[in-house]
Every structure is written in C-alpha cells, then in structure tokens.
Amino acid sequence: KTLIPYDFEAYKARNLIERCFNKLKHFRRIATRYDRRALYFLSFVQLACAMLWMR
Incomplete structure (x- = not known):
C-alpha cells in the first residue's frame, strides 16, 4: 500500500461541513x-x- 499525502486539518474541516449538510437535508x-x-x-x-x- 502507498499512502496518499493529505492535509489532516483540511479533511477534518471538510468532514464537519459535510456532516452539517447531512443534518440540514x-x-x-x-x-x-x-x-x-x-x-x-x-x-x-x-x-x-x-x-x-440550539439543540
């Protein structure tokens, strides 16, 4: 396996935003x-x- 480099902090923020959109849907x-x-x-x-x- 070859590891693909990624920015952990950017991925963490992206995950938070995607979960917010999921809750809005x-x-x-x-x-x-x-x-x-x-x-x-x-x-x-x-x-x-x-x-x-407010939840």
Missing part, C-alpha cells in the same frame, strides 16, 4: 427545495441552522 423543505425564490430558501436554511445550533 433531514429538513424536507430544504432537501426538496420547495421554495422557488432564493431569498426564501436562504432564510429557511438560516432558520434550520439556528434550530440545529
């Missing part, structure tokens, strides 16, 4: 993109992030 409104306007979609994403943060 549990909100059906975000996963299916019900809102037609980008402003409404962004506002619900911010609301969902606040809900996840």
